[in-house]
Amino acid sequence: MDEEEARTRLLDAAEELFYAHGIQAVGMDRIRAGSGVPLKRLYRIFPAKEALVTAYLERRDRRWTGSLREAVTGAPEPVGAVFDWLERWFSEPDFRGCAFQNAYGELGAGGPAGVLDAVRRHKAELRALLAELVPDSPATADELLILVEGAITVATLSPGPEPARRARAMAERLTGDGPPPG
Structure with missing residues (x-):
């Protein structure tokens, strides 16, 4: 080998x-x-274990962010595509929440610097991706980030697609995309 x-x-x-x-x-x-x-x-x-954990998170970030970016690129409703992608992820049998939220929650603010840097970079990349979807509204990108992170947290506690569906409905109201209120 x-x-x-x-x-x-x-x-x-x-x-x-x-x-x-x-x-x-x-x-x-x-x-x-x-x-x-x-x-x-x-x-x-x-x-050291820190180096392994950091490398694991960096690799997971590349795959996770790349998959999400692929899902939204060219989608007719890119914001909705984010939540469709989350819905599929939340439905996977081994879904255990966000590896980055989990790492930060487990290690805390005093955790190893390399690991915390990987967590912060991942969240910054997610925020940047969302900002690309709503380029005229940085505040909306921040609100979408809160919806995404909140949906992930809720799905961690209550596995399944429903948190993504509810977050998508809120995102559609926020951005004015999707069907009109009924």
Whole structure:
């Protein structure tokens, strides 16, 4: 196994375990066992748990944000497409909320700097993506961010698509998109 394959296997195991069980509950030995990568090699690639957690979050951010961006690009109602995408995500059997909210909630404001930077960058990228959908209204982008984050939190506590549907209805009223009130 070369370095790239070892890194990928480590990140795959880290993502599965951290997302399902939490960062603090999963030790490096469990990552080693889940990945099949020897502990010595794990520490050569990721010298500290903070480096592994940061890399896991950065990779998840690229995939998550890329998937969302793909869903809204060219959509006839891009704001609605955000909530359609969330609805599909919330319906996945392994949905456990936002990995970034979870990491921040678990580690707090005093957590490792690299991890907190990854969380903040992710949220800034999400806000920037939403701002692209409503370029004439920074305040609306901020309100959409609150709707997205709120829907994610509610779906974490009550899994299923309904929080995305309710948030979409609010977003449509906010932006004037969608059907007129009945």
